Amino acid sequence: xxxxxxxxxxxxxxxxxxxxxxxxxxxxxxxxxxxxxxxxxxxxxxxxxxxxxxxxxxxxxxxxxxxxxxxxxxxxxxxxxxxxxxxxxxxxxxxxxxxxxxxxxxxxxxxxxxxxxxxxxxxxxxxxxxxxxxxxxxxxxxxxxxxxxxxxxxxxxxxxxxxxxxxxxxxxxxxxxxxxx
Numbered sequence: 001x002x003x004x005x006x007x008x009x010x011x012x013x014x015x016x017x018x019x020x021x022x023x024x025x026x027x028x029x030x031x032x033x034x035x036x037x038x039x040x041x042x043x044x045x046x047x048x049x050x051x052x053x054x055x056x057x058x059x060x061x062x063x064x065x066x067x068x069x070x071x072x073x074x075x076x077x078x079x080x081x082x083x084x085x086x087x088x089x090x091x092x093x094x095x096x097x098x099x100x101x102x103x104x105x106x107x108x109x110x111x112x113x114x115x116x117x118x119x120x121x122x123x124x125x126x127x128x129x130x131x132x133x134x135x136x137x138x139x140x141x142x143x144x145x146x147x148x149x150x151x152x153x154x155x156x157x158x159x160x161x162x163x164x165x166x167x168x169x170x171x172x173x174x175x176x177x178x179x180x181x
Contacts, residue, residue, distance in 0.1 A: 011164050014117050015110030024116035027104075035105045043095055044102030051172040053099035057162065060096045061155055063089030064129055068152050071145040083136040086129050086148060093126045100162075103171065111169055114161055121158035125151045 004012070014020050028035075038044060043052060063085045070082040100122070104115040128151035136144035166172035 007160070011114060011161065011168075014161065015114045017113065020113035020117050023120055024112050027116050027119060031101060034101065038098050038102040039105055041098060041102060043099035049173075051099065051103050051166070053096065053103050054162070054166050054172050056092065056096040056099055057159065060089050060092040061159060063092060064125070064148065064152055064155060067129075067132070067148050068145075071148060076141075079136070079141050082148070083133060083144070086133045086136065086144070090126060090130050090133060093122075093129075097122065097126070107165075107171060111165060111171055114165055114169075115171070118158050118161040118165065121154050121161065125155035125158060128154060 003009075043056075045052065067082045067085040067089065070078040070085065074082065097119075100115075100119060104112070104119060107115050128147050132144040132147035132151060135141075135147060
């Protein structure tokens with residue numbers, strides 16, 4: 001029997017990890033006051049037949065990827081545009097995170113643990129991009145660029161885990177929508 005590819009082994013390790021379980025429990029405690037609210041929010045709906053969270057991630061990550069593309073190719077003339085994209089990405093991350101938290105609250109088992117690590121990585125990327133924006137606003141563009149690049153690396157890992165949940169594990173489906181058709 002051939003061994004599983006490295007990405008599949010990595011996701012399985014995250015899903016089975018006791019550390020991932022501890023992260024999930026810590027997030028439950030930290031976010032407990034918000035969980036019921038986000039479950040009732042318009043960002044947790046079955047109108048689309050699937051979660052809105054994956055669609056919102058495209059806005060956030062698109063802004064952040066654009067930030068780094070401008071940083072790496074645009075020179076000093078693109079600094080304002082890069083800062084605007086970093087800021088828009090941080091703003092877009094708020095409804096994205098709310099929608100993701102509502103979805104995560106419905107998960108259990110390995111999906112819950114994978115989702116917890118996905119969320120931790122996404123929160124880290126948000127922090128890095130917010131820090132990048134602050135650095136840019138203070139005229140420290142090189143620092144802002146480095147923080148944005150780090151943020152993009154982290155969000156790529158978060159996106160891999162989120163993509164696995166949505167596409168391989170089917171967590172983005174809304175069964176109530178499928179049942180009504």
